Amino acid sequence: MARTVDERISALRARRRGEDRASLMAQDSAAVAKYVEKIGQQEAWETKATSKPNTRYVLGAMQEVDADYTRISTETAMRVANQLEKRIEGFHLEFHLQGSVPLNVHIRGVSDVDLLTLITAQFLSYDPGGLRASSGAYYPTTLTSLQQLKNLRAEEEPALENAFPAATVDTQGSKAIKISGGSLARSVDVVPSHWHDSADYQRSGALHDRGVIILDKRNSVTMTNYPFKHIREVSDRDLVAMGSLKKAIRLVKNIKADAEREIALPSFDLAAIMFHADMDALRKGHWYELGILAETQRHLDYLCHHPDYAKLLLVPDGTRLIFDSPAKFSALLTLSCEVDRLLEAVANENSIGLPASNHSDRRQLIQSLSF
Numbered sequence: 001m002a003r004t005v006d007e008r009i010s011a012l013r014a015r016r017r018g019e020d021r022a023s024l025m026a027q028d029s030a031a032v033a034k035y036v037e038k039i040g041q042q043e044a045w046e047t048k049a050t051s052k053p054n055t056r057y058v059l060g061a062m063q064e065v066d067a068d069y070t071r072i073s074t075e076t077a078m079r080v081a082n083q084l085e086k087r088i089e090g091f092h093l094e095f096h097l098q099g100s101v102p103l104n105v106h107i108r109g110v111s112d113v114d115l116l117t118l119i120t121a122q123f124l125s126y127d128p129g130g131l132r133a134s135s136g137a138y139y140p141t142t143l144t145s146l147q148q149l150k151n152l153r154a155e156e157e158p159a160l161e162n163a164f165p166a167a168t169v170d171t172q173g174s175k176a177i178k179i180s181g182g183s184l185a186r187s188v189d190v191v192p193s194h195w196h197d198s199a200d201y202q203r204s205g206a207l208h209d210r211g212v213i214i215l216d217k218r219n220s221v222t223m224t225n226y227p228f229k230h231i232r233e234v235s236d237r238d239l240v241a242m243g244s245l246k247k248a249i250r251l252v253k254n255i256k257a258d259a260e261r262e263i264a265l266p267s268f269d270l271a272a273i274m275f276h277a278d279m280d281a282l283r284k285g286h287w288y289e290l291g292i293l294a295e296t297q298r299h300l301d302y303l304c305h306h307p308d309y310a311k312l313l314l315v316p317d318g319t320r321l322i323f324d325s326p327a328k329f330s331a332l333l334t335l336s337c338e339v340d341r342l343l344e345a346v347a348n349e350n351s352i353g354l355p356a357s358n359h360s361d362r363r364q365l366i367q368s369l370s371f
Contacts, residue, residue, distance in 0.1 A: 005053040005345070008258045012060050015257065016043070018069060018109035048371040054345040058293050059371060061107075061254035062247035069109035073101050076186040077113040080179060083163035084117060084190070088155050092120045098191075098212075098227035100267050103234060105249045107257065112187045114176070116212060116227070117156065119194035123148050125213055130202030138197075145194065145222045149215035152192040153177070160190065174218035196224055208232035226317040233316035234271055237279060244285035248274045248292050252300075252335065259338050264331040272315040272322045273332070274299070288370060290346065294363035297343040300336040301359060 003011075014020045045060035064070075074097065081095040099114040100106040125145055126138050160179050161169045167182030173189070180187035196211035203209075208228045216223055238245040249271045256263040256270065265273070277299040285292035303310040307329065313322045323329045340359065347362035348355045350369055356362040 003258060003260060005057060009053060009057050009060070011258055012057060012254060013046070015108045015254075016060070016063075016065060021108065021110035049349075052346075052349040054342065055290070055349050055371070058251065058342065058346055059289060061251045062289060062292060064104055064246070064250070065106055065109055065111070069111075070101065070104070070106070073106075073111050073113050073186050076184055077115045077188050079184070080115060080160070080164075080188045080190065081117070084156060084159055087159040087163060088152075090155055091152055092122055094118050094120050096228075098225075098231075103231050103246075103271070105234075105246050105253065105267070105271060107250055107253045110186060112189060114189045114191060116191050116193050117152070118212065119148060119152060121195075124195040124197060126197040127199040127202065130197065130199035132197065132202040145213050146215070146220065148194060149192050149213070149222060150217075152194075153215060153217065156190060156192060174216050175214055175223075198226075224319075226319060229317040230268070230271075230315070234275060237275060237316075241279045241282040242286035244282040244292050245274060245277070245279070247285060247289070248277060248282060248296050251292060251296060252339070255338050255342065256335060259334070261334055263335050263338070264327055265335065268315070269322055269328065272313070273303070275316050276313050284367065288368050290350075290369050290371075291367035293339075293343060293346060294367040297336075297339045297359060298363060300332065300339055304333055304336045 011020075043060070043063070043066075045056065045063055048059055049055040077097055078095070085093060085095075096116045096118065097113060098116055101111055101113050123141070123143060126133050132138065157169065157171045157177055160167075160177060164179060164182050164184065167179050167184055170178040170180075176189035176191045178187060178189050191214055193212050193214045196213050198209055198211050201209040201211070208226075208231070210226075210228065212225050212227060213222050214225060234245065234249075252270050252274060253267060256265065274296065277295055281295040281298070282292060285295070303313075310332070311321065311323050311329065314320065315322055323332065343359065343362050343366075344355075347365050350366055356365050
């Protein structure tokens with residue numbers, strides 16, 4: 001059965017306040033106190049467009065999660081990091097967050113957190129063609145990334161179980177060890193990893209140019225990611241859009257969460273898709289937030305009708321194509337249809353006379369409305 005707009009607003013509110021994952025906070029008194037304090041409070045978006053529920057849903061779906069919830073997510077990950085730092089004997093580690101929380105495009109008050117546990121300079125890989133490598137700054141070793149990361153994971157799994165005996169430690173994940181429950185107010189995905197000094201990093205020394213090697217335990221291989229470049233590229237473009245790019249990313253993530261049909265696009269790819277929207281059009285959303293919905297609909301519709309163009313688009317860190325499988329493009333079509341319907345509903349709520357008859361008219365109708 002199709003979800004009503006009231007049901008979507010209720011689901012949105014539950015995600016933002018952590019009601020959908022309240023059990024994770026059960027053993028953390030500070031998190032529970034903060035939850036109880038905020039549960040009865042209305043957010044600003046809930047007081048807008050009170051007679052226009054689809055409009056209110058869109059306005060809410062774009063907003064960042066309350067800063068207190070985000071702070072608790074970060075603090076929980078650092079609790080896990082502190083315990084690992086004390087208990088891991090075979091490696092010196094440093095810790096960084098990756099993913100939606102540090103990028104501030106997460107849509108849940110109680111959001112999973114990705115914690116990179118990085119082997120420090122005692123072991124790393126590097127591009128042999130880089131400037132530092134050419135000058136002899138690195139020392140080759142017979143150790144391999146695969147074995148080092150397997151060894152690290154073998155230490156981290158029991159260390160987490162011993163540090164948090166009341167928590168659930170799920171070791172079945174291929175790339176991360178998931179720990180949740182007990183005294184932890186959030187679920188934390190612990191990712192064994194080490195640094196990779198790319199040629200760009202050897203030249204710039206900038207964190208966003210530095211790669212990360214992670215373990216795929218199930219397939220016994222390693223993978224290279226650039227999580228800090230993704231964060232940097234999206235954040236820089238969001239500045240150009242005056243904050244509207246991250247709002248657009250949150251919007252499509254919430255639409256996916258509330259869709260009638262499954263949309264098989266991960267958060268990383270949803271951010272990548274909106275990364276290629278028209279920043280000039282999104283910038284107008286700084287003053288007229290519904291303009292973000294208008295540009296999101298236009299952009300997704302354009303990609304669906306121009307598949308040859310869409311299939312050439314790269315993720316923000318430049319490492320692969322966004323639509324690297326037919327299933328992802330099919331998911332784009334589903335997402336686009338969901339946004340089409342939402343645009344129509346919002347336009348109908350805000351039309352003075354007859355409803356706008358096509359997407360172009362609907363975009364024009366809503367993109368200069370203030371709430």
